Amino acid sequence: MLQNIRIAVDAVVFGYQHGELYVLLIKQKFGTEEAYWALPGGLVLNDEALIDAVKRELKEETNVEVNYLEQLYTFGDDINRDSRNRVISVAYFVLIDSSKTLIKADTDADNVQWFAIKEVPQLAFDHKLILNTALARLKAKLTYQPIGFDLLPEEFLFSELENLYCTILEKEIDRRNFRKKILSFGIVEETDRFSEKKGGRPAKFFKFNKKKYKQLDKEGFHFEIRFA
Amino acid sequence: MLQNIRIAVDAVVFGYQHGELYVLLIKQKFGTEEAYWALPGGLVLNDEALIDAVKRELKEETNVEVNYLEQLYTFGDDINRDSRNRVISVAYFVLIDSSKTLIKADTDADNVQWFAIKEVPQLAFDHKLILNTALARLKAKLTYQPIGFDLLPEEFLFSELENLYCTILEKEIDRRNFRKKILSFGIVEETDRFSEKKGGRPAKFFKFNKKKYKQLDKEGFHFEIRFA
DNA sequence: TATATTTGTGTATTAATTACGCTTATAGAT
């Protein structure tokens, strides 16, 4: 009997704004059934690399500019995760700087939307499971890889970085120790720009030196942010 | 155009014996071409979960008893990784206690064999890439999850555990600090059995308390073995 | 009984983490 299994890719795209973690969803219309929100994704073309399939779908459906992308997990244990056919989904984990991404000028914006992670609606298929898997990956990786920077603008304030960690990890941090530790790595540099926010001492903008990080990483350096 | 992509699973099965890391390979015969050694695996059945497919293939081809199994990575970026058809492979990472596994009494043993990791022959398809990915995973995970125990017999000597770490990570360790650290976790317990090896002070056998580890893990404990 | 071999243990030094509070620069109100 010939194999009759389809292969799709789906992307969990995280963004961070106004002190909140967001995920990007699209409105999935299938048949006459109720429209569910779903992760962006779709079937892989015959002559298309998996990674190109995700990139294509992201471009077509949402037009986001990707800062970080890696394979997350392949979902294929539940035979009926898609009720129409057997579909195996290779899920990807994506981080973007949502401040610079204008979602989809070209498609109707109603169908693509950011949802605060605490306010995600019911999702199609097993997409909730995929999202939860991605969230676990995000939390884990944040502590041992400098991926937090991929959720922020190129130049950011320490308070923003700190809030990002607190928010996503749902933990309190000592502001001073956090700053000290990050700076001790030598992968974050201060700029000469200052925040123009009112009502307090102006804050310096900083930026992440990715090149420096990659070099240190090669030399055996371990990034790690962990809190009691 | 209909999707025409096949989906397979492959397993990288690691074992550890006589102070060496081994990988399990099978002889792949296809057509009249030269037989290559390859990772155990094969196509997924239409109504079969991915994980069941790996387990089935492992059972059919090698008959090993699995101690640890997790999804490794899905290889589907190289369109031509299999020259016959487009095949996407979901690779799995498997650890076994090779001392208790008798490989394949039922199939001809010539076709299933352990290879020391330094002596792996040329492999079929992109299996070398898959193996390297698994090896990287093994090295990384050894430092932050107690998976070394899944390569050892239920009861083991400290010297064996220590050698396993040294061998796989290709690093020297201070014997005393290593022991102190492992014991400080409280997840390894001494038994009352002693080694009967000759020529030195007899060594106590220890065993890993998995239940205890899982509990500590839930409480926020972090296993970590890292060396300068 | 002496020698070789492997296991088992302790401590001092150094480095990293944690806990903690005051000063500075700005905006806005008076």
Add this chain to the structure above:
DNA sequence: ATCTATAAGCGTAATTAATACACAAATATA
């Protein structure tokens, strides 16, 4: 101009963890 509120920036002492390092104990064999 002065006062108040707000957030940023900085330093140090106390605690905890990691590292470096050497000798004693138990066995087998000569």
